[in-house]
Amino acid sequence: MATMRAARLNVRTRTLEVKDVPRPVPGRGQVLVRVRAAGVCLSDVHLVEGILRPQYLEGDEVTLGHEVSGEVEELGPDVLTAGVGDRVALQAGQRDRAGKTLTRGVDYDGGWAEYALADEETLVPIPDSLPFDQAAIIPDAVSTPWAAVTATAGVGPAEAVGVWGAGGLGAHAVKLLRLVGAAPVIAADPDPRARERALAFGADAALDSAAPDFTAKVRELTGGRGLDAAFDFAGVPVVREQALRLLGEHGRLVLVGLTDKPLEIRDGTRFSYLRQQVLGHYGSEPEHVVELVELVGAGRLDFAGSISGTFGLEEAPEAVERLEKRIGSPVRLVLEP
Structure with a gap:
């Protein structure tokens, strides 16, 4: 069985550990994404601290990371709109068949890993001009305030x-x-x-x-x-x-x-x-992420100044600590697996 490295949080013991786990295999309508960048958010810190707890997680462990970008590595059956090599950002969550809103890296495995599974409908194509680190933070770090400004307020x-x-x-x-x-x-x-x-x-x-x-x-x-x-x-x-x-x-x-x-x-x-x-206000809708990617592509937005530091996957605990203590007053820290 193929394995990969992933930063896993035990929500019961609040232990964050980077370790080997089975590499996921895409099912029907899913793709496997080679993660190129994943944002470190205050929500991740709250999960580690136990202030925020998953509502729908099955089991005690989850791979963190709801801000993710990368390249499509492998297609599952019946995938119609994605191709191997596509550059994509991933929506930070999705609805299940029962209508519950599930958050990536909270209720199911996220992108603090070498690879991440994603349903086809959660893929957002990104232009070649948009670096992976900037693309990764658009879901949530940018889309949440964008939705707050344009939709809620x-x-x-x-x-x-x-x-x-x-x-x-x-x-x-x-x-x-x-x-x-x-x-x-x-x-x-x-x-x-x-x-x-x-x-x-x-x-x-x-x-x-x-x-x-x-x-x-x-x-x-x-x-x-x-x-x-x-x-x-x-x-x-x-x-x-x-x-x-x-x-x-x-x-x-x-x-x-x-x-x-x-x-x-x-x-x-x-x-x-x-x-x-x-x-x-909480989060954003899928169209908000798409709008922001289009605005970046049109030259209206640039998030180069938003990346305060990059870390390897093995340094995930250090990145969490730096954000928790606000060392250097970061906007967004990014993991690059």
């Missing part, structure tokens, strides 16, 4: 927006908000390195959210009207309370960062009078 031109947390998702939100014409785009983060990155990604202003004059500066930048949309990528209650206070009329607060803490609307009268909204 419906941000339009000249709308004033605030982005709390300029890490992996928030930094891309800044870039995408500028693309759709939002103005001003205001980034909020206590980390000076994150603020510098937000400016490099296109923010009109990057402010320290812990500064005593933060609220006054946001109101000044919005001409006193407040924010049309605010995005919480930090998942911190104090951030959400701060963002709510800065919303203007018809303002939308979009909750992207995950937390199990409650949300409190302290001035319910003002919230109702201004007809504000709080909107939950």
